Amino acid sequence: MFPSKTQKPLVEVRGLSVDMPLAGGKDGLRIVDNIDFSIAVGERVALVGESGSGKSVTARAVMRLDPVARLSGKIDFEGRDLLTLSEKEMRHYRGSSIAMVFQDPMSFLDPLMTIGDQVAETLRIRGIGRVEARKRALSVLDELGVDRAAERLGSYPHEFSGGMRQRVVLAMALVGEPKLLIADEPTTALDVRVQDQVLDLLDDVSTRRGLAVLFITHDLGVVAGFAERVMVMYSGRIVEDGDVHAVFKDPKHPYTRGLIRAVPRIDQDLEELYAIPGAPPAPMARPAGCPFNPRCSDAFDRCRAELPAVLPVTGERVACHLHDRKGA
Amino acid sequence: MTTVSAMSGAPRRRRLALSPFDTAVIVLVCVLLLAAVFGPFFAPDSIYTSDIANSLMPPSAANWFGTDDQGRDVFWRLVAGARTTLLSSFLVVTLYSLIGVTIATVAAAGPRWLDEALMRLTDIGLALPSMIVALGFAAAMGPSLKSAIIAMAITGWPTTARLLRGIMRQTMESQFVAGAQVLGVSRWRLMTKHVLPNSLDVLIVKWAGDIGNTVLVLASLSFIGVGAQPPSPEWGATIAGARGYVSTAWWTVVMPGAAVAITSIAFGLLGDIIQVRRDPSLGGN
Numbered sequence: 001m002f003p004s005k006t007q008k009p010l011v012e013v014r015g016l017s018v019d020m021p022l023a024g025g026k027d028g029l030r031i032v033d034n035i036d037f038s039i040a041v042g043e044r045v046a047l048v049g050e051s052g053s054g055k056s057v058t059a060r061a062v063m064r065l066d067p068v069a070r071l072s073g074k075i076d077f078e079g080r081d082l083l084t085l086s087e088k089e090m091r092h093y094r095g096s097s098i099a100m101v102f103q104d105p106m107s108f109l110d111p112l113m114t115i116g117d118q119v120a121e122t123l124r125i126r127g128i129g130r131v132e133a134r135k136r137a138l139s140v141l142d143e144l145g146v147d148r149a150a151e152r153l154g155s156y157p158h159e160f161s162g163g164m165r166q167r168v169v170l171a172m173a174l175v176g177e178p179k180l181l182i183a184d185e186p187t188t189a190l191d192v193r194v195q196d197q198v199l200d201l202l203d204d205v206s207t208r209r210g211l212a213v214l215f216i217t218h219d220l221g222v223v224a225g226f227a228e229r230v231m232v233m234y235s236g237r238i239v240e241d242g243d244v245h246a247v248f249k250d251p252k253h254p255y256t257r258g259l260i261r262a263v264p265r266i267d268q269d270l271e272e273l274y275a276i277p278g279a280p281p282a283p284m285a286r287p288a289g290c291p292f293n294p295r296c297s298d299a300f301d302r303c304r305a306e307l308p309a310v311l312p313v314t315g316e317r318v319a320c321h322l323h324d325r326k327g328a
Numbered sequence: 329m330t331t332v333s334a335m336s337g338a339p340r341r342r343r344l345a346l347s348p349f350d351t352a353v354i355v356l357v358c359v360l361l362l363a364a365v366f367g368p369f370f371a372p373d374s375i376y377t378s379d380i381a382n383s384l385m386p387p388s389a390a391n392w393f394g395t396d397d398q399g400r401d402v403f404w405r406l407v408a409g410a411r412t413t414l415l416s417s418f419l420v421v422t423l424y425s426l427i428g429v430t431i432a433t434v435a436a437a438g439p440r441w442l443d444e445a446l447m448r449l450t451d452i453g454l455a456l457p458s459m460i461v462a463l464g465f466a467a468a469m470g471p472s473l474k475s476a477i478i479a480m481a482i483t484g485w486p487t488t489a490r491l492l493r494g495i496m497r498q499t500m501e502s503q504f505v506a507g508a509q510v511l512g513v514s515r516w517r518l519m520t521k522h523v524l525p526n527s528l529d530v531l532i533v534k535w536a537g538d539i540g541n542t543v544l545v546l547a548s549l550s551f552i553g554v555g556a557q558p559p560s561p562e563w564g565a566t567i568a569g570a571r572g573y574v575s576t577a578w579w580t581v582v583m584p585g586a587a588v589a590i591t592s593i594a595f596g597l598l599g600d601i602i603q604v605r606r607d608p609s610l611g612g613n
Binding site: 063065091092093094095096099100101102104107108109110111112113121122125126169172173176 | 507508513514517521522
């Protein structure tokens with residue numbers, strides 16, 4: 001729940017900005033702009049936004065995957081600031097404390113390595129013996145419902161179906177017993193039925209292991225079914241952050257409202273699908289004031305002049321002048 | 329289609345039937361390999377001694393390809409020479425591939441300046457005509473088969489290094505490499521366990537073609553006199569030894585020449601066949 005009341009959060013991100021250097025060597029491009037968020041132990045958080053809103057970059061920043069990206073701020077993970085670690089120390093965190101799975105289960109797996117070796121690799125590189133690593137790989141594959149896992153340790157990825165492959169990918173991520181799993185659109189490449197299975201599985205695993213999940217997606221249906229909390233990103237900033245039911249029932253930010261309205265509903269006859277007018281601004285051409293103001297039907301003068309701060313609004317956090325006015 | 333996606337697609341099945349021509353090429357390559365490995369055991373000892381009374385005999389039932397100026401059977405000398413020629417070529421290709429693979433891996437994995445440095449070195453290697461350089465090296469080390477092999481090994485690697493480094497860079501962009509990195513795999517292990525194995529398949533095609541080419545270059549070096557020396561049955565040396573008889577006893581020159589040509593063409597075609605079969609988008613003809 002928001003923000004974890006009882007215990008210290010697992011991850012606490014403070015003032016995180018990500019700049020990508022430009023070819024000219026001038027100032028970098030600010031892709032993620034000064035965001036704060038935290039994730040509690042075992043919490044399932046969805047990060048949603050359009051393509052280019054900075055959600056994947058945020059996730060990759062937490063893992064420090066882009067060597068060229070300039071990161072500033074703090075990423076506190078169990079009391080240590082990940083941004084101050086050396087690359088070698090960071091490598092130790094990857095896979096064993098924080099794991100990540102990507103969109104496409106087809107290409108996540110090395111086509112020339114057996115499933116058993118791939119799942120065991122995370123353990124092997126940490127000095128765990130072959131036999132023990134295999135045993136633990138097998139038990140994770142079993143846990144994730146890979147049929148006849150023992151016989152299939154020697155199989156290659158192409159011998160598996162898409163859904164099974166996604167299970168193997170999850171097994172690779174989970175075998176190191178991470179506390180946080182970052183899932184970057186893990187279901188987008190799958191058909192709806194398999195998508196559902198994978199979500200159920202994630203749900204199961206996260207409950208059983210007390211695993212926190214940061215789920216990155218643009219599919220609001222998936223968010224509603226899986227996450228406890230949702231963070232909405234727009235143009236490199238978090239514009240709304242709150243309990244998933246509250247946000248869906250009563251979105252506070254006009255952008256969130258637009259997003260939810262844009263999801264077609266089967267129980268309503270529509271002449272035309274709704275779309276938020278305009279397009280998100282490019283990082284080098286953000287408008288003055290609130291980055292959403294040119295597309296916002298509720299924008300007023302202050303929106304065009306002043307960047308709204310992220311402020312608490314009835315148990316949520318919202319960055320919108322509409323609510324600031326009410327609150328003030 | 330990129331090599332990587334071709335690899336990660338559906339299981340590769342034997343989809344294309346072999347055409348009669350492909351079959352012929354493969355049979356020819358097998359015959360050449362068998363001759364190289366087992367042939368010398370069946371060759372009569374007389375091919376290493378001279379029998380002047382029987383010299384320069386035209387092809388007949390007893391001597392299929394005739395005899396040379398020393399009265400030695402040309403056919404059996406070719407069979408014996410196949411071992412020298414093919415074995416040396418395999419050795420050369422293996423050696424320079426090892427150099428090429430090492431340089432490519434270091435270049436692809438290393439920092440930008442190292443990559444640049446190694447690739448410029450490769451450019452220099454590519455710019456120099458390898459046959460002339462090999463000739464120089466072999467001559468400097470003293471003409472022998474060993475010098476020719478070493479010279480060719482140290483001049484042959486640039487194409488392999490350049491090609492493989494490009495493919496490895498491409499493979500490094502794959503999701504499974506990013507995936508392994510996300511799980512904490514170190515850069516060196518990433519390169520050797522994931523990137524290299526997934527980049528090598530293109531080289532297999534190149535190897536087949538390279539053997540054919542190496543056979544030709546080795547025979548040329550021996551012909552010029554910096555490679556194998558007479559009385560070695562090596563093909564180039566054989567041609568060099570017999571070139572004085574080309575007008576009186578054509579078989580002494582044409583037969584080993586044909587052996588060089590057929591072998592290098594056969595391995596080149598084998599490379600093409602492998603390439604077509606592993607890349608369905610080329611349509612299989």
